[in-house]
Amino acid sequence: MAQKTHPTILRPKNNLYQGCTHWNEPKFYFILSNIHKLIKSCCFGTTHYLDKIQVNRHFGLILIEIDLIHFHFRSKRRLKSRRYKENQTSNKKQSWTVIACRLQRAAELIQKFTGTKKVTLRINRLKIYTRSVPKPARRQMAYFTKSFNHIKYDYARYGMQLMYLIIKNKASASTLSRFLKQNICSRQRRKRHYQFLAYIKQGFQALQEYKKIQGLKLQIKGRFTHKAKGRSKIWKYQIGQMPISQLNKTIQAKYTQTQTGYGSVGLKIWICY
Missing domain, CATH: 3.30.300.20 (K homology (KH) domain)
Structure with missing residues (x-):
């Protein structure tokens, strides 16, 4: 191959x-x-x-x-x-x-x-600001932005703002990669990575109806879980279409790598305009 x-x-x-x-x-x-x-x-x-x-x-x-x-x-x-x-x-x-x-x-x-x-x-x-995000999307993400969850989900407010800019085609893939890399690297406690990935998935689902891009695809692969023998895991999420094989489409890709307490993790982001 x-x-x-x-x-x-x-x-x-x-x-x-x-x-x-x-x-x-x-x-x-x-x-x-x-x-x-x-x-x-x-x-x-x-x-x-x-x-x-x-x-x-x-x-x-x-x-x-x-x-x-x-x-x-x-x-x-x-x-x-x-x-x-x-x-x-x-x-x-x-x-x-x-x-x-x-x-x-x-x-x-x-x-x-x-x-x-x-x-x-x-x-x-x-x-x-957080108020620039549409109110229906903020209601769906209200649990993460509560005051009693400020320490546990310290990334909730500006993460929602960043996802809204990505959906509205006002931010690049490098900004999203830095946000993912920074938070995946800092979640060292057990099962904190699952909470962060669930937050990312729920945020893009809440903002999907406001998107002005054709598609978005995320892939995280590596040892970011607490499974036995340090087995790697692949997490994927996609909204819209991602025609990588079509050369006439404008696609922005970003590949980066980070480290967690369990090993290395690879991040891949594709945005189709």
Whole structure:
């Protein structure tokens, strides 16, 4: 049997390398991958997710366009007392100020690393709240967002916001892969993975009637269960159609890997637009 290829290899796409003056093609992709890692590291430990990044170079100028998604754990209309505001710290760990300081430092490092005269960052930040999710879908997911389940399902609110953006074609597969990777890796207690996967399945089922994409497919394979002898398991979920064999369809695929207390786990995500 022949080995299966990546579904985006045979599809027509724009080549990022445009023949720069003193950058050959291997050096160009090496610099591009390091810029991706540096910008992605600026979002670690915050509620900001890196959705898309595009790097353009013209002579001595590098223009980096970044799409960020800012999730909110609490509602925007939540009333805060005067005492709460007085005791609140001025600079939160997950605030936009921290991200802006990191990105400014990253621009200086990119300028030194590439040796260019000027580096410009253009940031498009998308804010989303739980109230932006339709009310019928929120009612079906109300159990996970209750206050007494805040510690057990700490991913419930921003996970629902992310799934709504995926369904409405406003987020990419890389953002969803980071969310799955982060939560699968952190669920180390027994049977916590089953609760997380049930939450993902119920969330996409509740939002299925609002979808503007043709199809979505998730596959998680590896040792993320407590079965005897460490046997691996495959978990699959799909909504809509996923015509991987049709080359005229626009399909975005993301493959990644993470580690759990039981072993390695592979994540595969396909989104058909």
